[in-house]
Each structure stands twice: as structure tokens, then as C-alpha cells.
Amino acid sequence: MQSGLKNFKYDSQIVSHSLVSLDPTQRAWIEVSGKSIEHNVREIKSLLKNGCQFMAVVKADGYGHDAKFVSQNAIKGGADKLGVATLKEGLSLRSEGIEEPILVLGNIYTRKDLLICFKNNLMPTISDIEQCIICDEIGKKYKKLFYIHLKIDTGMSRLGFESKNFVQSFGNIISFENIKIDGIYSHLSTADALDASHESSYANIQRRTFLQLLSDLSIKKYPNIKIHLANSAGTLIDNDFHFDMVRVGLCMYGYKPSQYQSHLKLKPAMSLKSKVSFIRIVDNNVGISYGKKFITSKKTKLAVISIGYADGIYRTLSNKISLIHNGKKYPQIGSITMDQLMIDITGANDINVGDTVTLLGSDSGQCISPVDWADAAETIPWEILCAFKNRLPRVQI
Numbered sequence: 001m002q003s004g005l006k007n008f009k010y011d012s013q014i015v016s017h018s019l020v021s022l023d024p025t026q027r028a029w030i031e032v033s034g035k036s037i038e039h040n041v042r043e044i045k046s047l048l049k050n051g052c053q054f055m056a057v058v059k060a061d062g063y064g065h066d067a068k069f070v071s072q073n074a075i076k077g078g079a080d081k082l083g084v085a086t087l088k089e090g091l092s093l094r095s096e097g098i099e100e101p102i103l104v105l106g107n108i109y110t111r112k113d114l115l116i117c118f119k120n121n122l123m124p125t126i127s128d129i130e131q132c133i134i135c136d137e138i139g140k141k142y143k144k145l146f147y148i149h150l151k152i153d154t155g156m157s158r159l160g161f162e163s164k165n166f167v168q169s170f171g172n173i174i175s176f177e178n179i180k181i182d183g184i185y186s187h188l189s190t191a192d193a194l195d196a197s198h199e200s201s202y203a204n205i206q207r208r209t210f211l212q213l214l215s216d217l218s219i220k221k222y223p224n225i226k227i228h229l230a231n232s233a234g235t236l237i238d239n240d241f242h243f244d245m246v247r248v249g250l251c252m253y254g255y256k257p258s259q260y261q262s263h264l265k266l267k268p269a270m271s272l273k274s275k276v277s278f279i280r281i282v283d284n285n286v287g288i289s290y291g292k293k294f295i296t297s298k299k300t301k302l303a304v305i306s307i308g309y310a311d312g313i314y315r316t317l318s319n320k321i322s323l324i325h326n327g328k329k330y331p332q333i334g335s336i337t338m339d340q341l342m343i344d345i346t347g348a349n350d351i352n353v354g355d356t357v358t359l360l361g362s363d364s365g366q367c368i369s370p371v372d373w374a375d376a377a378e379t380i381p382w383e384i385l386c387a388f389k390n391r392l393p394r395v396q397i
């Protein structure tokens with residue numbers, strides 16, 4: 001055995017060939033439906049008045065779905081612009097041949113990074129006058145208008161010009177000759193609240209602050225500047241939040257962040273699947289997995305599933321989720337481990353090693369959503385979606 005191992009010759013060609021030919025559904029994977037993304041964009045667009053644009057928010061690798069694939073399908077569905085969080089995300093889409101306008105929603109503040117933005121036709125979000133001066137200098141040097149979006153803080157307290165200073169700042173910025181203000185926007189902090197549609201809601205207070213500022217700027221004099229405020233939840237509240245464009249993430253992936261527009265038919269774009277790698281029977285009163293956080297109360301048939309927290313499933317979901325096989329749900333038991341988890345399949349005779357199980361998505365009438373996981377883990381569906389690691393191949397369907 002020892003000498004056999006010693007004599008083993010590593011052949012890099014064979015190894016790299018095997019990697020390429022490894023079936024992506026060999027262990028655990030995410031399926032992404034391009035048709036669902038396309039459908040969701042069309043469905044959400046049906047809420048918008050004519051001429052109102054749709055920005056597909058594809059930051060964080062398209063909320064874990066693969067930004068390039070999501071962008072392509074969102075564009076098919078009628079998305080006008082794309083929103084990313086970082087310069088690198090924008091550059092990556094450009095290198096994949098995506099040519100639609102891209103807004104970087106995060107803050108880009110160094111001259112070097114703003115120049116990269118400019119050279120790659122990415123629009124930065126601008127929150128202060130110093131950034132505008134740099135953009136103007138870059139535009140002047142390269143004799144080409146630098147397209148930017150100005151952001152105003154109306155109550156999120158994150159990025160954006162302070163509302164009370166904005167009118168004065170705008171007066172300066174509009175005189176810069178080498179900048180083109182493509183958009184002015186703000187961001188809602190509580191659009192998913194139960195009372196969001198009430199006149200007195202915080203979302204409506206933010207909207208009215210935004211409206212007042214736009215009126216103070218005499219925005220009607222600048223019909224080419226796109227005004228935008230709404231994320232998914234804001235888009236669902238009603239048309240008053242739509243302005244010239246909406247910036248939609250969560251809904252485009254198939255999930256509703258609030259109770260509004262409940263008739264909207266969205267299709268979840270992601271399914272999370274894995275394989276049964278082992279089946280065993282354990283006695284009554286046996287501890288399952290690390291820490292013995294689950295003790296059997298009967299003779300129990302277990303299936304070991306090849307997915308764990310290193311793939312992005314929160315360990316806090318241990319003993320709180322179910323998996324679907326052939327249209328039937330089975331409870332997950334014991335601590336979720338780094339690469340594997342166990343389910344109780346006592347009484348099932350149709351489950352074999354190599355079978356596929358569904359952790360998120362639908363199978364024969366049963367459905368499990370990231371919203372269910374978010375509730376169980378006391379977090380939000382955005383965090384569940386963005387947690388999935390690159391170890392999970394994305395399979396496009």
C-alpha cells in the first residue's frame with residue numbers, strides 16, 4: 001500500500017482533463033432558470049407605466065445566480081440597464097461582452113478607480129462634490145462626457161449627498177462641462193414594511209423628501225436625467241414610487257419582499273440540489289452528527305447528503321429545514337457539517353445512493369423557498385441567496 005502510493009505518478013494532464021469532464025451535478029449544484037428571470041422581468045415591467053425603465057440589479061454575482069447569465073436573460077426580458085455593487089463586477093460583465101449601460105451602486109472615490117470606470121463605460125454613483133470634480137477632470141482630459149448618477153440620502157444614512165446641501169451642490173455640478181448627469185437617485189430603507197403604502201410610512205416620507213428636492217431643482221428643466229428611487233419592495237408599493245426607472249433585484253429572482261402586488265406571478269429562478277451519497281440505519285437513542293444535537297427516538301434510516309455549510313448553507317438551519325425527494329419532504333437532522341448533512345428517511349423505500357434531492361425550489365408539487373430558510377434562520381432571503389459559494393457549480397437551464 002505504502003509503496004503503491006510512493007509509485008503513484010501525478011499526471012497533470014489527466015487531472016485537468018478529469019476536472020473539465022466532471023459532471024457539475026456530481027455532488028451539489030445550483031440550477032438557474034434563464035426563462036424564469038426573463039419571465040419575472042416581463043411580469044414586473046407590466047406594473048410600470050410606459051417609458052419607465054427597468055434596471056436589473058445583478059450585484060453579488062446576480063444574488064448568487066451568475067451575473068452574466070442573469071444579465072443576458074434580464075435583457076431578453078426587457079431590462080434597460082444593469083446595476084452592480086463594485087467596479088470589479090462591472091468590469092467582469094464588460095469582459096463578458098455585456099454592452100448595456102451599467103451603474104455601479106457602491107462608492108468609487110479614487111481617481112484611479114473613477115478612470116477605470118470611465119474607460120469601461122461604467123457609470124459611478126456620486127455622493128459628493130470632490131468625486132464630481134475628479135469626473136469632470138477625467139472627462140476633460142479624454143474629451144468625452146463622463147456619465148454619472150448622483151445619489152441623495154433621503155433617510156437611509158448610507159451613500160448620497162445630504163439632502164439639505166443637495167440643491168446648492170447640484171447648482172455647481174450642472175455647470176461642469178465634462179459630466180453628463182444620467183440619473184439622480186435615492187434608496188428606500190423600509191419599503192418592505194407592512195405599512196409601506198400608508199401616507200405616514202417612512203417609505204412615503206422618503207419619497208416626499210425626494211419629490212421636494214426634485215422640485216427645488218426644477219427637475220422638469222432636465223428631462224434627460226433619469227430619476228429613480230424604488231428597489232423591489234418600493235416597486236411593489238405603487239406607481240408613485242416608480243419615477244423614470246426602478247432598480248429591481250429580489251423580485252427579478254422570483255421572490256417577493258412584501259405583501260404588496262400579491263397577484264404578481266413570479267417564478268423562483270434558483271433550485272439548490274444535491275446527491276444522496278450514503279444510506280445507513282441507526283438505532284434508537286443515537287446521537288446524529290457533531291455535538292449530538294439530535295438524538296434518535298426510534299430506529300432511524302438516514303441519508304447522507306453531499307452539501308454543507310462550506311457550500312453556503314447556514315449551520316443555524318440545523319434541525320430546521322426539510323429536503324424534497326420525489327415530491328415528499330424529509331427533515332434534516334443533526335448539525336449541518338462543513339460538507340454534508342443528514343436527513344431522516346425512515347419508512348422510505350424509494351431513495352437510493354446517487355438520487356437527487358432538492359433543498360430549494362420545487363419538486364413534484366412541493367416547494368421550498370429561500371424565504372422559508374430566511375424565516376428559520378431569522379435573517380432575510382437576500383442573505384440566504386448571496387451566501388452560496390463558488391464550490392456549487394451554477395447549471396443554467
Ligand SMILES: Cc1ncc(COP(=O)(O)O)c(C=O)c1O
Pocket residue numbers: 057105187230231232233247248249250251257
Ligand atoms: C441601491 C440599491 N438599489 C436597488 C437594490 C435592489 O434591491 P432589491 O433586491 O430589494 O430589489 C439594492 C440592493 O440592495 C440597492 O443597494
